[in-house]
Amino acid sequence: MGVRSTSQEMSRETQERRAHSSSSSTSLVTSLMKSWRISSSTTSSSGSSSKKKFTQSHSGNPTTTGTYSDTHSHDQNPLRHSNELGMYSLSRSSSSDGNFDAMSKQQNSTNRSLSSSNNTYSPLRYNSPSTNQIDSPRASLMRQKHNKHSHHNQLYYQHNNSSAISESSAHKKSSDKYFEDLDEDWSAVIDNYNMPIPMLTNGGNGKSVSGYGNNGDSRNNLSRTSTASSMATSLTSNTLTQSQSLQYPQLPNLNTLDIPDTEKSQEEMENEREVQELNSIMQRITKFDNIIKNKHIINLQDLRQLSWNGIPKPNRPIVWKLLIGYLPANTRRQESLLKRKRQEYSEGLKHTFSDEHSRDIPTWHQIEIDIPRTNPHIPLYQFKSVHDSLQRILYLWAIRHPASGYVQGINDLVTPFFQTFLTEYLPPSRIDTVEFTDPDTYLTEEQKMDLEADTFWCLTKFLEQITDNYIHGQPGILKQVKNLSQLVKRIDLDLYKHFEKEHVEFIQFAFRWMNCLLMREFQMDTVIRMWDTYLAETSPETILSFASSNQVSNSSEGLMSPHTPLSRKPATFSTPNVDHVSPASSVGRSNLGANAANQAIASPVNVSSSDDSKRFSHTSLNEFHVFVCAAFLIKWSDVLCVMDFQGIITFLQNPPTKDWKETDIEMLLSEAYIWQSLYQDATSHWLK
Amino acid sequence: MSTRKKNILKVIILGDSGVGKTSLMHRYVNDKYSQQYKATIGADFLTKEVNIDSDKVATMQVWDTAGQERFQSLGVAFYRGADCCVLVYDVTNTKSFQNIKSWRDEFLVHANVSTPETFPFVLLGNKIDTDDSKKVVTNKAAQELAASLGNIPLFFTSAKTAINVDTAFQEIARSALQQNQNDADSFEDDFNDAINIQLDNDTNSCSC
Structure with a gap:
């Protein structure tokens, strides 16, 4: 637990930095993500050079690099802080945001291992050590969420005032909740064989990074692995420098990780890989067991967070039933x-x-x-x-x-x-x-x-x-397709304009994406992995908080509409079915006295319930799915931009996803998450 | 002359769910047949280079649409700019035959074609490879329907055994090209509008 909260502290810091880097434009995010993707895809076949190229792709963007390394000076500049007050959405959509979103994920895991071995805190950070030590993960989570909005209170930095934290929470929503999940998830994906098993967290980074390059490229496991590892190491050393400047304790041996993979025999690597994979699977199973076994009330919120990053096969049936609200948490x-x-x-x-x-x-x-x-x-x-x-x-x-x-x-x-x-x-x-x-x-x-x-x-x-996807006229789908086009217009204007020029209409390829939730685009095993995340995005609580939310009236209509067909059902069905929603939520309510049932669990911050219901009112499965579709489309942006109408439609009818692995899907979901966290505020205005 | 479309022929395939639209398209484009096609959602898209009357070359873009009635409201996005509309029914399914007229009307409502009365349709009765005992739509009824829809060409096809598929699509390409030229001409010269492209198609009906 301590480990977790300290890592969250660190990632919070990363996000704070991110929040303070404004000034660049949306297209920069795209170009950054693109260049990252391109560079890593070109390197995935030559693992040894990947580190260099990876670095290049970042340094190729002066803004990014500059922001990244200069964050501390920014942070300490009160003027800058005050300038940024109230510029929430602007700074969130800056290019370095995108970078930091991604980078922070890298750092999260690395930092976690750093901090897990030593609880020394940097005076540069906003923490007050005592708070940290008594932190429940939940509390730390709550505060981490606040950091997205940290420019609301530079007090963080200057006074280490933890009460400011809770105040700020009223102004923000908690879309950060997945960052620590990503962090955890990647701890399950190990590439760095030199690490002792408890250090698995480091290895996860690299693979995820390499995921950018895997799409549409050859999937040589070995080269990917070594690419990943060297990327991970490059990041690790990068982070290490950072953390030294933050007075983190220096961990021994990290730098020696730079070389070894390439020297290892293939067989060795495969063996170790298997062992580590098994270990991480076991670890994950244990994590799930801890939540769902021998408990009177299952903490669905924890379960959602954990599930977002994938559910081990043995746990999957029961977890899905819990997530969807079929099985009661009691x-x-x-x-x-x-x-x-x-x-x-x-x-x-x-x-x-x-x-x-x-x-x-x-x-x-x-x-x-x-x-x-x-x-x-x-x-x-x-x-x-x-x-x-x-x-x-x-x-x-x-x-x-x-x-x-x-x-x-x-x-x-x-x-x-x-x-x-x-x-x-x-x-x-x-x-x-x-x-x-x-x-x-x-x-x-x-x-x-x-x-x-x-x-x-x-x-x-x-x-x-997703009822309004299937009622007459399929308004839910039409809305999603429209939202997708608007989103792409903002994320990747080049692609959007190219589509316009070629008279490609989004409905021509995206209708199926919405109607079948991209199931037609992927193999079944990857679809099932994707549904781990999707089911973590659905929830009975969503409906409840939608009902009490004064926002997003359009979406709430959609979500509430299931009750129309329900009420028309024969009595034998309708009564128990309505009943059926309530057990989980009523348990939540009665036990915790909060309207956003599970959200409120263990949350020490009172404002959190309204806060979280706000987050839920912003998201729904449909909305997240649009971001996934956007991430999916933009993945092929470079290819599509040189195609004509015929080529584009033909390509999108049959995108090259046959060899996609779970890691590719996870990358896609992460990208979608990044886009969502960048654009959610904006979308609440135009995603209607 | 028709620079507007550069000899791209846009063809729409309509018909009830399960009559074999996807199979026909794949038979024509890839000369393959499979039992493993998934139900079409939205519309599928395939293209083929075609030679028409051995002297004209064009690219045919085929939109194979979903058959479930529910998706009809979606049609607009795919119907627009079509040069020919293929209506498919299943000779073993009366309902699919009865629905042909409504598919045609639906198309005309949404496609926004300039001259609905002359717009080229082609009628295909698919699955003629099946046992005669299972066939419930008579050839005569089909011919009557084709006549009533403005003497549109009619073919009895089998995507499974490739019967008449190429012939039918040759006719479809020809109709589409003609429509395409007509449309292009009508922009520059209204005089050509009066040509009834259906006239020379009459002889082609029912190749069975």
């Missing part, structure tokens, strides 16, 4: 709830397939012809039993939601749930065979019904978050 109620929901599903089926119910032929037919076309390349979806299950689930969902009904694409959205929940019934060693095994060979009839019920309810909850 573990004592889980069993009875599961029983009730499963019963409801089977009664729903019984009713639907009884003689009393006249079948909706067009819907039935549409589903029937879509199911064989669902994931046609995955053997699992060719089995008759799976066809039958999906048909039941989708048909029941469709007739229970007349306002939207079945829309093509929902057949795609059901499959990650189905496949993930299937793994619950497989022994851990066979989880990876789920795509090839007929469920009938290991499921009893009763288990199959349970599986269907779980899938049905989770699909229901999931679609509730």
Whole structure:
């Protein structure tokens, strides 16, 4: 815990610096991210030179480099501070922001290992050591969030006044919440073999950095690895210099990491890599177990934060059910709830397939012809039993939601749930065979019904978050496509103009991205990883805080609209279903007396609940998805900008993502997160 | 003369879900057939270089649209600027046949074509490789429909066995090119507007 909070202190500092670097334009962010991407992609095949090039790509941008190294002087300049008061959005969209977002992630992990070994604090920082030591992670998290808005209170620096911290929180939202997650996540991805296992955190950096270069480039694992490592080391030494100036204790040995990977034999590296991967997986499983096992009330907020960075396979089914709000956080109620929901599903089926119910032929037919076309390349979806299950689930969902009904694409959205929940019934060693095994060979009839019920309810909850994507006219999707174009216009004006010149309309390629949440663009395993993050972005709390929020009226309509179809349901369904949202949130409320249920958990800062509900009112799954799409599109910007209409559409119909690994998806999500944190304020004005 | 479009022929394929629009397009463009196409969402896009009447070259851009009625409101984005519209039904599915007229009307409403009465449509009855016992739409009914829609060309095709696909798309390309020229001409010379491009197409109907 101490480790975590100190690392957060450090990342907070990084973000403070970031917040103080204004003055540059949006396009600079783009060019920076682009150049980073380009340079790393050119180097991914030659690991040894990558470090140099990586450095170049940064120093190639004077503003960036300057800001980065000069931050301390900026920080200490009160005049500059006051100039920046109230210039929140401006400074957030500066180029060095983008840089620091990324850099801070690098630094987070490095800093964490630095600080974890020694609790010495720099007088340059705004901390008061005593505060730090008694910090709960939550408290530190809260304060870290404030730093995004730190220009509101330069008191931070000058007086080490921790009370200023809580005051400032009223002015900001907590989109920073993921930074420490990224940090943690990357601790699970290890490339730096020289590190002893407890130091795994350092290794994660490099790989993530190299992720920029992996897209559209050859994926030679080895070269990537060494690229990553040397990048990591370059950053590490960079950071080390920084931290020395901050009077951090110098860690021994870090510099010796510079060379070794290239000297190691391939075999050695692979072995060590495997060991480290296993270790980090075990670590992550433990982290999840700590949250979800042997607890009376599961802290969903912690779970969301952890899940954002990926959920280990064995934990995934239960965590997804918790995140989506199907399983209540109160573990004592889980069993009875599961029983009730499963019963409801089977009664729903019984009713639907009884003689009393006249079948909706067009819907039935549409589903029937879509199911064989669902994931046609995955053997699992060719089995008759799976066809039958999906048909039941989708048909029941469709007739229970007349306002939207079945829309093509929902057949795609059901499959990650189905496949993930299937793994619950497989022994851990066979989880990876789920795509090839007929469920009938290991499921009893009763288990199959349970599986269907779980899938049905989770699909229901999931679609509730994005209902206006599928109601008549699909306004949610049209809005998202429009938002995407506006976002790209701001992030990558060159690309936007090129599209205009070539008469490429966003709807021509992005409709599917929205309708199927990019599922058509990626392989199933990467989609499932992506959904870890997406489900962490959804929440019943979102709806609650939307209701109490006076902002974003458009979006709240969208989110509230699920209640329309719900209320039209037959009583047998509607009552329990509405009930069903409440357990988790009412638990939160009754136990904690805060309206933003889980957000308030363990939060010592009173203002936090309004603060956090504000954050939630800013984000929804749909909104985050737009940022993911933007990140995805901009990834190909350089290629697209030299293509004509035909080339662009053809490329975007079939983007080269076949070889994408989880790390690529994680990079994409991180980039989306960066864009979101940069543009969210702006978007609240035009993303309507 | 038609510098406006540079001999790019934009073709839209419409029809109910599951009638084989995607399969037809892939058969024509790639000469391949697969059972593994996913349901089209929005629209898919493929292109092919075509020779028309052995002396004209053009690039055909085919938009293969989603069949579910729900997506119809989306059509505008894809219909605009079309040079030819292909209407597809499934010979084993009456409903898909009955819906042809509404697909055509839908197209005309959204495509904003300059001369709706002469805009080229081509009607395809797909899946003729299936057992006769399963065929529920008679050739006669199809011919009557084609006639009632303004004597539009009609082909019975099979994407699976490649029957008539090339022939049909040759006709589609020809119609599209003509429409394309007409449109271009009409900008410079209204005189050409009066040409009824359907006249020489009549003989091509029903190659079965």
